[in-house]
Amino acid sequence: MNRKARFIPASSEELLAALDVIRKWGAARSIDPVTGLWRPVIAKANHLLDDLLIQNQKALFEFDDTTFLTALMDWFVERNQKSAVPHLEILVADTRQQADIRAAALSALMQLNPSKRSQWFEYGMNSEIDHLRTVALSVIEEVNDDALLSQLLEWLEPHRQLRLRQSVIIAVGRLKSDKARETVFDWWKAMLAGQFPEPLKLELLEVVQSSSHPDLLALWQSYRGQFGNENEAILPFEVLQGGDLHQGKILFNDRAEIACLRCHIAEGKGGIVGPSLDGLGTRLDPPQILKAVLDPNESIVPGYASERFVMNDEEEYSGVVIEENEQTILIRQGDGSSLSVDKNMLQQRFATLSPMPEGIASALNHRELRDLIAYLTSL
Numbered sequence: 001m002n003r004k005a006r007f008i009p010a011s012s013e014e015l016l017a018a019l020d021v022i023r024k025w026g027a028a029r030s031i032d033p034v035t036g037l038w039r040p041v042i043a044k045a046n047h048l049l050d051d052l053l054i055q056n057q058k059a060l061f062e063f064d065d066t067t068f069l070t071a072l073m074d075w076f077v078e079r080n081q082k083s084a085v086p087h088l089e090i091l092v093a094d095t096r097q098q099a100d101i102r103a104a105a106l107s108a109l110m111q112l113n114p115s116k117r118s119q120w121f122e123y124g125m126n127s128e129i130d131h132l133r134t135v136a137l138s139v140i141e142e143v144n145d146d147a148l149l150s151q152l153l154e155w156l157e158p159h160r161q162l163r164l165r166q167s168v169i170i171a172v173g174r175l176k177s178d179k180a181r182e183t184v185f186d187w188w189k190a191m192l193a194g195q196f197p198e199p200l201k202l203e204l205l206e207v208v209q210s211s212s213h214p215d216l217l218a219l220w221q222s223y224r225g226q227f228g229n230e231n232e233a234i235l236p237f238e239v240l241q242g243g244d245l246h247q248g249k250i251l252f253n254d255r256a257e258i259a260c261l262r263c264h265i266a267e268g269k270g271g272i273v274g275p276s277l278d279g280l281g282t283r284l285d286p287p288q289i290l291k292a293v294l295d296p297n298e299s300i301v302p303g304y305a306s307e308r309f310v311m312n313d314e315e316e317y318s319g320v321v322i323e324e325n326e327q328t329i330l331i332r333q334g335d336g337s338s339l340s341v342d343k344n345m346l347q348q349r350f351a352t353l354s355p356m357p358e359g360i361a362s363a364l365n366h367r368e369l370r371d372l373i374a375y376l377t378s379l
């Protein structure tokens with residue numbers, strides 16, 4: 001009888017369960033799960049099972065199930081089993097495979113095969129698929145290899161895609177080597193001298209701000225000392241450049257907490273409580289757009305200033321003034337309906353806050369805000 005055919009069970013659940021048992025086999029817990037007491041554990045030999053997996057790996061790697069394949073790859077990486085390399089090479093290059101599987105194969109290859117790590121890193125970074133690039137970068141972050149640092153830095157060159165250059169700053173910031181730290185120091189000096197690329201500044205600030213190294217933290221402390229608070233130290237100008245307008249558009253249209261589209265028209269659709277934002281980029285420059293989003297009350301767009309009217313009979317109305325003459329003021333109320341206020345009955349009128357919520361941008365992180373500004377600027 002064909003042993004291989006017998007080895008492959010029908011369902012991926014069964015395979016996954018079997019793999020799980022094999023993975024945990026050698027690692028019995030030294031705390032008894034029933035009594036909760038410590039017990040001496042005798043190491044169990046599991047090479048028979050290991051051998052079975054290794055012998056059958058060709059068939060197993062052809063199995064079409066994402067969860068199973070990912071677990072299988074983890075297993076080979078845990079065991080540092082280089083025999084999987086040829087199968088992984090097939091998976092990573094197979095464009096019909098899901099991105100998740102190709103990314104897991106890339107990660108496994110980079111871990112199992114240090115001599116070819118830099119080659120696989122290039123492969124991942126050159127891929128069209130975001131997931132492969134992210135994996136390539138994250139493996140590099142974990143391994144802390146100065147030789148790879150210089151390779152990483154090549155991806156900062158101006159002709160590279162901006163998003164990648166930004167991720168490289170973050171990746172270098174996570175490396176623990178002295179050389180990586182010196183690199184960050186040099187960037188910082190360049191930034192203070194006005195010679196660091198603007199679209200990468202937010203990443204550099206974040207690297208230094210979140211560093212656990214005292215020297216870098218000291219840089220951050222002395223920098224932020226010039227500002228009122230942490231947010232101001234990052235916000236006013238750093239976020240302006242290097243945003244991704246497609247991401248910004250998604251935020252603008254879909255992010256429920258900020259709901260820009262509820263009040264504003266952009267690209268022909270949206271609500272009318274606020275002014276249409278079409279053509280915004282030709283009316284305002286990026287710092288003004290940022291200001292309008294961060295601080296709606298700083299200057300209110302003409303025709304959108306809302307007022308509150310207190311009448312002689314204590315009744316109160318509020319809305320935007322549409323028309324005003326000697327006798328009456330025509331206002332548009334929050335629900336969109338119009339109302340005519342009789343000036344003879346008016347006791348007092350006050351300017352009120354912008355209908356646009358204050359602090360709406362605090363629902364976004366700095367990078368998201370930068371993307372949003374990129375989108376608004378493009379309108």
Ligand code: HEC
Nearest residue numbers: 258259260263273274275292296299300301304354355356
């Ligand atoms: C509840 C309604 C409302 C929401 C939600 C809202 N806005 Fe506004 N927005 C307004 C109103 C009303 C104005 C005009 C008054 C003012 O300038 O504050 C305005 C003004 C603006 C301006 C200035 C426009 C100009 O022509 O100068 C910008 C830019 C803007 N909003 C962007 C946004 C963005 C981006 C979002 C989502 C993060 C958003 N708004 C969410 C109501 C809203």
